Amino acid sequence: MTARDLSLFETGARLQMSESIDLTIQSLLAYGPEHDHWVVAWSGGKDSSATLTLLTWLIDSGKVPAPQRLTVLYADTRQELPPLAVAAQEIMECLTERNIAHRTVRAPLEQRFLPYILGRGVPPPNNNTLRWCTRQIKVDPMTAAIAEVLGDGTALVITGVRQGESAIRDRRIEMSCSKDGAECGQGWYQQALPESKGVRGRIATLAPLLHWRVCHVWEWLRYWAPKQEFGEWPTEIIADAYGGDEAEEINARTGCIACPLAQEEKALQAVLAMPRWAWLEPLTGLKAVYRELRAPRSRIRKSGAERLKDGSIAKNPQRMGPITLEARSAALEQILAIQAECNRLRPLAMPEFSILDAEEEACIRRLIAANTWPEKWDGTEPRADQFLPITVYSNGAEQHDMFGLEE
Known part of the structure; x- marks a missing residue:
């Protein structure tokens, strides 16, 4: 077996940046034309931000045909680390300049993280018996927003899911990545989200960066996307939320500020270590x-x-x-x-x-x-x-x- 014969996720063969982008283009060309409306589910994190900015550049450069309608939905949990929140705001300003439809999605007021805890009295989430936060402040509001923008139609929902970001997620992908005949290298394509109330049977999902290595995500955000030829996106600030120049080595995953589910606050500590964000020390x-x-x-x-x-x-x-x-x-x-x-x-x-x-x-x-x-x-x-x-x-x-x- 030669290096070229190895699958994307076997040891030995290492995708280059250009190959990763080419595979993303292939997945979008394979599944995108089947849907007139594309909806980008964007969390503001590194993977979904790379997906959004790359997708926009691919459309602007003519490498991928534009859909009839493109909508970007930003999931604002109100608990994001400040560098991510600032970056999200700046990226939305760029979307406005490009006349790309976008909207901010939040949970209803009384269902948001701190109002739910302090107003209603529900204890902070834990990993054992009471992990209510992700679904309530991110998944459910995003599902409702997708149903709203769909109206009576259908759409392709594009996500930043990436192999290797979560062990639990990886096992789920391994069990379902061949669904509907899709291979991992073509993006994780599914024709329905069975648990999505209100949109069942009316959406398909595609993860076009599924195969990207983490180093390629950082390379895109730090060096490619900020350049004028690739869209001049303000994505360097996102690296701050993950550790700045050491982001790839730290490989911290972000969640809520001082997330009750995290044993260690790697992302927050990485942010505080940088002089630009040292003023956030009270958050500890x-x-x-x-x-x-x-x-x-x-x-x-x-x-x-x-x-x-x-x-x-x-x-x-x-x-x-x-x-x-x-x-x-x-x-x-x-x-x-x-x-x-x-x-x-x-x-x-x-x-x-x-x-x-x-x-x-x-x-x-x-x-x-x-x-x-x-x-x-x-x-x-x-x-x-x-x-x-x-x-x-x-x-x-x-x-x-x-x-x-x-x-």
Whole structure:
């Protein structure tokens, strides 16, 4: 077997940048003409930004025929690292100059990350039992936006999914990449998103950078895309969010600022190491705020007396639940103080930074004042760090505290 015979993902054969671009062109030529409307699902991260800017250049240069309609949807979680947020804003300005239709997609106000936690009292997400954030603040809003721009028609949704970015994602791709006859080298093409409510059967998806090596993503963002001949895109700033000149070596993955799901804040620490972004140092205090909101002293719990409609005992009858009103109010003030300190240190050339804008802050205060709780909770439950004299098990058995029994 020669090097040319090896598949894209076998060791030995290493794609060159020009080959990666050629394969992307092939995938777009193979599947693009089947769809009049292309929708770019753009998160603002490195892979989706490379996809968006490359696609635009390929169309402008005539290497790929333009679709009848092109729409760019930016998923704004309101929790992005500042360099990514700044880059996204500048890229959208470039899209406007090019007369490319685009819109910002956000979750409904009360469903956004901090309003949901501080206003409704839902604890910060974790990797075990309560990972609600990605779907709620990114996937569901994007799905709804795609359904809206589709109207009564169909579309090809273009994503920045790339092999090697996530082990879990890679396994999913390996199980489905041959769907509809597509090979990995042609992009991950699927004719439907089975879990997408409202768009089922009306969209196909294509990941034209699926085969790109991470070094090619960085090469495009740093050196190719910023050049006038490739579109003069402001993409160097994206490398800041991943570690600047060391981005490829660090290979940090970004998520929310001080993401509660991350063990290490590699991306944030990489940003803080650069003088341009050192003023964001107060953001390191967010981790402690989220940890406190998950602590028993900040939450309420079921007493064990609750029964289901059929009279049976709940699976976890004394489970911990929402955040107390007092803990929510305290966390709100702490987060606003962190935001204020960042802006106090912020260079004048930088735009004002907000973790919470005025609308979100007002929403949180309104929900707290209205004594708002998640479904099946009303705030009368005991605090989670309060001693309960009776332990109730899921089979209905009760264990009384021998020292607390009445004689």
